[in-house]
Amino acid sequence: MGQFIQYIINGVISGSILALIALGIVAVFKATKVVNFAHGHLILFGAYFYFTFSVVLADAPFMPAWVSSWEPAWLIAYAGDAPMFSPRAAIASWVSDLPRILLGLVGALAANAVLALIIERLIMRPLLGQSAFAMILSTVGLIWVLEGSAGLIWTAEAEQVPALGPNFPIRFQLFDQNLFLFSGSLVNLLVALLLFASLMLVLRYTRSGVAIRATAEDQSTAYAMGINVPRVFSTAWLVASTTGAVAGAILASRNGLSPAIGLFGLSVLAVVLMGGLDSFAGVLIASMLVGILSSMAQWKLGGGVAEIVPYVAVLVVILIRPHGFMGQEEIERI
Amino acid sequence: MALNRRTLLKTGAALTAASMAPGIVRAEGAHWRVAASLPMTGPFATAGQLVAPAFSEFEQQVNDNGGIGGKPIRVEVADSGYIPRNALANFQRAQAAGDLHFYYGDSTGFMELVGPTLTGDNAVMMGSTSFASALSDPANRPYQFMAGPTYEDQFEILLRDIANKGGKTVAFVYSDTEFGRDPIEHGRQVAAELGIDVVLEEVTRAEGADIENHVTKLAQANPEYTILQGYVTGVWPQLIGGARAFGLTTQFMGTFWGMEKIIADRVTEQAGPFLDGYQGVMPYRYFYDQDEAPFYQELGAFKRSVNPGFSGYVTAWELEGRLCLELWKLCMERVIEADKEVTPDNLMAELGSIRNWDSGGFFGAPVDVVDNKIGQGRVYRYDAETRLYNPVSDWIQV
Incomplete structure (x- = not known):
């Protein structure tokens, strides 16, 4: 039972990251009816921007030394001679890295937002009025453009980036079982869920949220009602790119920075299909389910099979419910 | 004979080809040719870029010392992007450009891909970055070897x-x-x-x-x-x-x-x-462990002479590439000394006969090449x- 709960916890943590990635795909689809195949590569750019700002720029000779490593006397005293990976050492190390983490996050959010706006203005907006198929194919082409550009700008070597939160093991008992999770993963989980919840609240209770939902219902009517539909499109791409930047930073700090992040992001499309392309609640459920299934498969069946099992489940769900768990069924009037 | 335009063109082409042919033959015979595919771009670009100096420096050092058997070597390196089919295309281009005496591959994938084609006139002595166990198989892969243990x-x-x-x-x-x-x-x-x-x-x-x-x-x-x-x-x-x-x-x-x-x-x-x-x-000493490694000392001195900013450290990845080249050179010298023809078969026969070889410090003890590998x-x-x-x-x- 203890092991079972342990893998559920691991699965929920993985699932929350899937949900954060899926968020951007759903946001763009809800507003524009375009399935953004290049979302994984937006995340890849977010991860590389985070690396650029938090590692390359922070360690640049022209930057003040405190950006690279902030070590006030009180922090050194607090850290004392705590052993590596003890909570105190982990917290002290994280506080010391805070300036570079913040620089990395702010830089990644801004740079990814600019990138998304460029993509939206130069590629997607000229295709407004064309078939959704043309727009979707252009996002497929974008994959190769972004992947190639990343290869030209950065090396493809695996790099280390600072984690968003301090990383030490948290041990606790549940149902008389010894369990653990990493504090860094807990921070990632909280960040992902917080962003997810915030976006849902924004969509529900703000004017721009209502505009996005109205545009998702019917673009022509939204136009007629005075909604600035192109701005809605830009907003959706901004949401996708900024949440993608955070997802990229989390993935890079958790698994290492490498071009594989782009493909991982692409694989989340299957999770989105399972949950329903236009349903935030649906993709949250699907993400958690896939995360837990992956974790269980890794536990019981091992790596090779674990890669396949969750996606077999996705296929089964799509066969039974073609629109996913909570996706809106499209009714075509003839 | 009437000299029409077609005949004139044919005659001109034939004369041009005839006049250039001796030059091509001389060019082929003037050098021992070594070619390599390295991942200068792609997922292992850093590794490829770190290995690359092994080839240019080997060429310079060998030629500065009079070449092999009195003949200089020429080294050509091409980028593969760590894609086996790119490396295969590089290899085929290198082969098409004239006699090729050694090739260095960039991956297990490439070595697997090219292995079955290395027969007859296509055979070339070949080392690589790979330590895949399947490559230590003289019966089925008679021209491929590795400079270390599988x-x-x-x-x-x-x-x-x-x-x-x-x-x-x-x-x-x-x-x-x-x-x-x-x-x-x-x-x-x-x-x-x-x-x-x-x-x-x-x-x-x-x-x-x-x-x-x-x-x-x-x-x-x-x-x-x-x-x-x-x-x-x-x-x-x-x-x-x-x-x-x-x-x-x-x-x-x-x-x-x-x-x-x-x-x-x-x-x-x-x-x-x-x-x-x-x-x-x-398999090898790290480069900073030079006391019993005269080759490392010599290589370090050479690197400092051509690059005053040399950090003093050579990666194990570069050493592996260099060792492949040194093994090929050793085989070439032995074949030439024995007054045999420089063929892939003769080179590989010499490689297989290496026993108790003092590598100059790469390995801690003299080594044998058995089954086209060095198990130390x-x-x-x-x-x-x-x-x-x-x-x-x-x-x-x-």
């Missing part, structure tokens, strides 16, 4: 070291790639022979592995030793970091591609000193404070 041998060296230290349990953690799976079956057999219990075999993604689940499984299996296989720059540092953060005391070990000092140094620089104590098998290596331990890998075993022969 991954199976490297696993065996580690398992023997574990047995010597009284280890009883081990976990194999490997990437879901050919590179990762290569030595696992052999590792199981050797572990059984040595009385070591394999308590976990864990397959991971080659990049972006789910560290939490893998650490959980390692914690449950609780092995004394964990051997990592099939990684270069990614996954293994995150896995060790995760395991150490969790408090696991298992001794992590790696093989050649996971043992480069600059990677361990970079991880230490960026993420802290948690790789301290990490061990693994390395030593276990090293990383010290995060000094940033050095230090030997913790004698040279082990397999």
Whole structure:
């Protein structure tokens, strides 16, 4: 039972990251009816921007030394001679890295937002009025453009980036079982869920949220009602790119920075299909389910099979419910 | 004979070809040609760029010393992007450009792809970055060799070291790639022979592995030793970091591609000193261990002479490329000395006859080439404070 709960916890943590990635795909689809195949590569750019700002720029000779490593006397005293990976050492190390983490996050959010706006203005907006198929194919082409550009700008070597939160093991008992999770993963989980919840609240209770939902219902009517539909499109791409930047930073700090992040992001499309392309609640459920299934498969069946099992489940769900768990069924009037 | 326009053109073309042919023949005969595919771009671009100097410097050093048998060498390097079909195209282009006396491949994938085509006139002596066990097969791959032990041998060296230290349990953690799976079956057999219990075999993604689940499984299996296989720059540092953060005391070990000092140094620089104590098998001395390595001293002096900014360290990856070239040169010299024709068959026959060879310090003891490989290596331990890998075993022969 203890092991079972342990893998559920691991699965929920993985699932929350899937949900954060899926968020951007759903946001763009809800507003524009375009399935953004290049979302994984937006995340890849977010991860590389985070690396650029938090590692390359922070360690640049022209930057003040405190950006690279902030070590006030009180922090050194607090850290004392705590052993590596003890909570105190982990917290002290994280506080010391805070300036570079913040620089990395702010830089990644801004740079990814600019990138998304460029993509939206130069590629997607000229295709407004064309078939959704043309727009979707252009996002497929974008994959190769972004992947190639990343290869030209950065090396493809695996790099280390600072984690968003301090990383030490948290041990606790549940149902008389010894369990653990990493504090860094807990921070990632909280960040992902917080962003997810915030976006849902924004969509529900703000004017721009209502505009996005109205545009998702019917673009022509939204136009007629005075909604600035192109701005809605830009907003959706901004949401996708900024949440993608955070997802990229989390993935890079958790698994290492490498071009594989782009493909991982692409694989989340299957999770989105399972949950329903236009349903935030649906993709949250699907993400958690896939995360837990992956974790269980890794536990019981091992790596090779674990890669396949969750996606077999996705296929089964799509066969039974073609629109996913909570996706809106499209009714075509003839 | 009437000289019409067509005849004139044909005659002109024939004359041009005839006049250039001796030049081409002279050009072919004037050099020993060496070509290579390296991943100068793509996922292993850093590795490719670090290996590249081995080729240009080898060319310069050999030619400065009068070439081989009095004839200079010419080295051509092409980018493969770590894509086997690109490397194959590079190889075919190099072959089409004239007599090719040695080729260096960039991956197991390329060596597997090209292996069956190396017959008859297409045969070329060929080394590579790969230590794949399948390449140590003179019967089926008579022209391919490796400048060190196979991954199976490297696993065996580690398992023997574990047995010597009284280890009883081990976990194999490997990437879901050919590179990762290569030595696992052999590792199981050797572990059984040595009385070591394999308590976990864990397959991971080659990049972006789910560290939490893998650490959980390692914690449950609780092995004394964990051997990592099939990684270069990614996954293994995150896995060790995760395991150490969790408090696991298992001794992590790696093989050649996971043992480069600059990677361990970079991880230490960026993420802290948690790789301290990490061990693994390395076929060669590290470059900073020069006391009994006259070749390293000579190479260091040469590098300083051509590049005053030389850092003083040469990666193990570059050393592997250089050793392949040195083995080819040795075979060439022996073939020429014996007054035999320089053919791939004669070169490989010389390679197979190398016994008790003093490598000038690459290896700790004189080595033999058996089954187109050199089965020797030593276990090293990383010290995060000094940033050095230090030997913790004698040279082990397999």
